[in-house]
Amino acid sequence: MRYAVIYSSNTGNTKKLAEVIAQELPKEDVVYFGEVNEAAKQADMIFAGFWTDKGCCSQDMMDFLGNLHGKQIALFGTCGFGGSQEYFNSILQRVSAFIEDDCTYVDGFMCQGKMPLGIRKRYENMLETSVDKNKVQQMIDNFDRASKHPNEDDFIQAKVFAQVILKSCK
Structure with missing residues (x-):
């Protein structure tokens, strides 16, 4: 094979x-x-x-x-x-x-x-303007887990x- x-x-x-x-x-x-x-x-x-x-x-x-x-x-x-x-x-x-x-x-x-650090920065910017801050915070938390x-x-x-x-x- x-x-x-x-x-x-x-x-x-x-x-x-x-x-x-x-x-x-x-x-x-x-x-x-x-x-x-x-x-x-x-x-x-x-x-x-x-x-x-x-x-x-x-x-x-x-x-x-x-x-x-x-x-x-x-x-x-x-x-x-x-x-x-x-x-x-x-x-x-x-x-x-x-x-x-x-x-x-x-x-x-x-x-x-x-993921690239730029994605976390994008999520952080979204957190400032988002109506659903919990969802964006979950995305940031996932980013941090993925970094390992x-x-x-x-x-x-x-x-x-x-x-x-x-x-x-x-």
């Missing part, structure tokens, strides 16, 4: 997960590691990583997934907002919809990821995810 680990990473969070996942794969069978690239199509099993953009993946990942045929695909990603498994599952469901019918979606893994991710627990979960995928695809 030939493997590829590709990612689209806006802040570096997803790249960190990709590195952890790649370490779990048999090195001699990894045909591609890196950002979204057509070279990943050489693989039989593709680990495709993305950052969450408005509740979905980035356009380059949408395009890549939509042009794969006959592959096994495992998705992984990071999301600044959220933190609940339900929300993560809804993102994975939206992204997996871009996978063609002749491919096999194996499974997905997501964790929270830190991905963390060691997330990396351990990503390793386990990769190991489970390896066992299921042999």
Whole structure:
């Protein structure tokens, strides 16, 4: 089995997960590691990583997934907002919809990821003018929680995810 680990990473969070996942794969069978690239199509099993953009993946990942045929695909990603498994599952469901019918979606893994500081500043400005200050404060609190991710627990979960995928695809 030939493997590829590709990612689209806006802040570096997803790249960190990709590195952890790649370490779990048999090195001699990894045909591609890196950002979204057509070279990943050489693989039989593709680990495709993305950052969450408005509740979905980035356009380059949408395009890549939509042009794969006959592959096994495992998705992984990071999301600044959220933190609940339900929300993560809804993102994975939206992204997996871009996978063609002749491919096999194996499974997905997501964790929270830190966001750029400019987003917190935007939330702070919103707090001053917002009618719903509680909602904006929740957004700030989520930002602060996300700033600690991905963390060691997330990396351990990503390793386990990769190991489970390896066992299921042999």
